Amino acid sequence: MSALIRIQDLTKQFPMGGRRFTALDGISLEFERGEFSGLVGPSGSGKTTLLNIIGALDNPTRGSAIVLDRDTKTLRHREAARLRNHNLGFIFQTFNLLSVYTVFENVEFPLLLLKMEKSGRRKAVMDALEWVGLTDKVDMRPARLSGGECQRVAVARAMVKNPKIVLADEPTANLDAENSHNILKMMIGLNREFRTTFIFATHDEKVIGYLKRIISLNDGQVVRDEEP
C-alpha cells in the first residue's frame, strides 16, 4: 500500500521582481497514516509553502505531491476543495475562526459543507467540543474567547469531520506555554485515538518536543529527517 502522502522532487518557485525565487527545492518525502510529524526550520525555509501544497491550496512548480492517491497538481478547484473538505483539517497560527458564527457554528461549518444531516452534525460538533473542553462556550462568538480557547475551537473544527490528515501551521505561535501544552496534548490524544496524521510547521521548541518525526528544512531543502 502506498503512503498517505508522497512528495516527489517537489520544487516551488515564486515570481519575484522578474526573477524567480525558489522556496522549495527538490523535496521528496513520504508520510504514513498516524504520523505525528513536523516541518521545522528557520523563518523563510519553506514550511508554510510545503504545507499549503500538501493541502492542495497551492500548486508545485515542478514535481508532485500525491495526497491520498491524488496528484494535487491535476486537481481542479472543485476537486481540490472536495479533497480538503473530506480529508484535510487545517489549523492556523491566527486561528481563522469565522467571526459572525458562534463556536458551535464554526465547528459545524465543515460538516455543513459535507452535507451531513442535522442530528449527526449536532452530535459530531458536541463530541469535538467535548474533546477540546469547550462544551460550555457553544453559543459564544469567537471575539469573546481567549486565544487558547480560539485555538481549541480551531482544533475542534479541524477534527470534527474526522479527517485523515491535519495540517497545523504554527498552531502555538499565538498561545502561551500552558495553552500550547494543552493543545498539543489534545492533539497527541486525537492522534492516538483516531490515528489521524498530523503535520506541523513550526519553530516552537514546545511543539518540537512532542513530535515523533522531525523534518528540518533549510532554504527549501530537507536537511534532516529524524525520529527522536
Add this chain to the structure above:
Amino acid sequence: MLTLRLAWRNITGAGLRTWLNVGVLSFIYVLVIWHQGILLGMQRHAVNAMISDEISGGQFWCRGYDPFDPLTIEDSHQNIPTDLLSLIDEETATPILVRPGTIYPKNRMQSILIKGIDPDQRILDIPSSDLQDIPHRLPVMVGKTMARKNGLTQGEEFVIRWRDADGTFDAIEGHIVSIMDTIVPAIDQGQIWVPLADLQELSGMAKQATLVVVDQQVRGLPAAKNWVFKDQANLLRDVNDMVNSKRGGAVFMYIILMFLAMLAIFDTQVLAIFRRRREIGTMMALGMPRIRVIGLFTLEGILLGILAIGVAAVYGIPALYYTAQKGLPISDDTSDWGFAVASRLFPAYSAALITGTVAIVMITITIVSFLPSRRIAKLNPTDALKGKLT
C-alpha cells in the same frame, strides 16, 4: 440552501453595517416608487381631466382639422352630418366650432381661437351654462390660466375680431361672464369660449362645426362622411407622450437613485471582499469551492436587497398611502407644462410600478453583488489566508 443559510448568518451577524445598507436601500425603494407614483398620479389626473373637460368619449373632426396646426383652422368648418345631428339631438354629442380670431384686452393684440359651444351641453364638464341667457353680446368664457396670464377678470370687456365666411373682418365687444376652472390647457390657453349659435351667426357658418364631442356612453358610432373619428386613446396619446417627455428629469432622478443603490451594494461588496479575505481563504481551506464562496457573497448582497424590501414596506407603505390619500401641494407654476397638472397631486402607485421598481432594483443589486464577488475566483487561497489580495 446551505449558501442561503450562511449568507443569512453573515449579514445578520454583521450588525450595524447590514442595517445601514438595508436602510439606504429601503429608502431608495421608497423614493423611487414615490417619485414614479407622482408621475403616474400626474398622468392619471391629466388623463381624467382631459376626458371630463375636453374629449369625453372621443371626437369627430371635420376633415383637415388639426389642432396642432393653426393653418388648418381657417378652413376647418363643415356642416354637421345628419348622423351626428341625431346624436346631438339625443344629447349624447355636442358640436364645437373653432374659428381663428384676435382679441384686444387692455389694447394689446392677441391671436386666439374662438370656440363656440352649446351652453346647454352636458357632455363636457365645463361651465358652458354660464354662457346661457346673458343679455350681453357677446358673452365670453375663458380658462383660468388664460385669465391669469392676460390679466382678464370677470366682467372685463374687450374687442374680438374675426373673419367671416366671406373673408371680411368683423369685430364685436366680448364680455367675460365666466372664468372656467380647468387644468386642461387645450381648452384653456390661447382661446375664448362663446355660445355656439352666436359664433355660427357671426362667422356666417350656420349649422357648421369643427368637431363634435361624443359622450362616453355612446356605443356604435355612426360613420360620418368627411369627418374623422378620434377615439379616446388616440386623443390621449399626446398627453401620454407629453408626460413621458416630462420624465426627463424623472429619469435623471431615477438614475441617481439607482446609482446610490448600486454604490451602497458595490461598496459593501468590495469592502467585504477586502476585509474578509482571510475569511474567504479560511472557507476555501475548509473545503468550500470558490464558486460557492462567490455565490455566498452575491447572495449576501441579494439578501440585503430583500431585507430592504421588508423594511421599505414597514415605513414606505404608510408613507406612500398617506401621500396617495392626502395628495401633495404643487406650488410651482405648471401651466406651461403643456398638460394638465392639478394644484394638488395625488400620487398613484400601481402594482406594476411597485413590482417593476422592486424588480429593477433587485436586478441591479444582483449584478452589482456579483461583479465584485467575481474577484474571489482570482483569489489565491494561500494569499487570502495571509490576508493578501492578489
